Amino acid sequence: MENKVSITEIVRDELISFGSDNQHSDISVSKKWEIKAFTDFSKSNNDHTFYYNSREILKIRRLMVLLKGTEAIHFRKKTNFEIVIPAHLLPEVRDKPNKSGRRAYLRGAFLASGNANINGGNYHLEVIAREPKKLFESFARRSGLHFKSYIRRGKIVYYLNSIDDIISFLTLIEAVxxxxxxxxxxxxxxVRNQTQVLVNYDLANTGRSSRAAQKQLRKIEELRTAHLLEKIPPSLREIAEVRCNNPDYTLMDIARALNLTKSGANNRLRRLLNWKYNQD
Incomplete structure (x- = not known):
């Protein structure tokens, strides 16, 4: 039985240090957009303080990477991991969002409040928010992604349930x-499913061949009991003999034994089954 596959931790583990060693200005702008997504999707936030907590250490580590160099970060551990920082110390986003900025914002939204799985035939990726996020909706739409949404326990859930859309989203946020x-x-x-299909096909085909062989053997036995085997045409008598001597032969085996095509052997066996003695 296949184990359930949680994509969420795999994504977070992959992206925990994403961009941390690259000092290019575009990366710096992208970090600001990703931090903004964390603040937009944080569970507790106001105009004066950014507060983020989680039981998942990978989320906190990613946020620490993004906020590296920012003063007044307070990180403490109780039952959860927590980050608290005065809002005025957060990096301010002044740049108009370009493609990398939109990409970073969507990445931050998923890392802050998303999860995904591909269990069996159930493909699902979601991002949860306390209220509608127009920026998230706009950036997703401009990136060619069409999230659906519904309300669950008073929160809005943006989701994708197509494997192609999920892969497109993960590619976009660079979780390659x-x-x-x-x-x-x-x-x-x-491959496993195809193998099972082939096994099932072989079993079904074997069963069908076995039933056909038994039917042919019963017909031959009826002819023998009635002393009619010598009266059937030589070609049918020949194939009846091969069948009697080789009850496990497939149709192809019989065809090879008589140097016939598969359809030729099948035609003879059908004629044998339908043969009736005509005294006239």
């Missing part, structure tokens, strides 16, 4: 190793 992992999982699943 996760995408390769998904393709590998789907390929192994497909």
């Amino acid at each position: 190793d996760t995408v390769l992992y998904i393709y590998d999982t789907l390929l192994r699943r497909r």
Whole structure:
């Protein structure tokens, strides 16, 4: 039985240090957009303080990477991991969002409040918010992604349930190793399913061949009991002899034994089954 595959932790583990060693200005702007997504999707936030808590250490580590160098970060551990920072110390986003900015915002939204799985035939990715997020909706739409949404326990859930859309989203947020992992999982699943189909086909075909052989043997026995085997045409007598001597032969085996085509052997066996003695 296949284990359930949680994509969420794989994505977070892959992206925990994403962009941390690259000092290019565009990366700096992208970090600001990703931080903004964390603040937009944080569970507790106001105009004066950014507060983020989670039981999942990978989320906190990613946020610490993004906020590296920012003063007045307070990180403490109770039952959860927590980050508290005065809002005025957060990096301010002044740049108009370009493609990398939109990509970073969507990445931050998923890392802050998303999850995904590909269990069996159930493909699902979601991002949860306390209220509608127009920026998220706009950036997703401009990136060619069409999230559906519904309300669950007073929160809005943006979701994708197509494997193609999920892969497109993960590719967009640059979780490329996760995408390769998904393709590998789907390929192994497909091979396993195809193998099972072939096994089932072989079993069904074997059963059908066995029933056909038994029917042919009963017909031959009826002819022998009635002393009619010598009266059937030589070609039918020949194939009856091969069948009697080789009850486990497939149709192809019989065809090879008589140097016939498969359709030729099938035609003779059908004529044998339908043969009736005519005294006239």
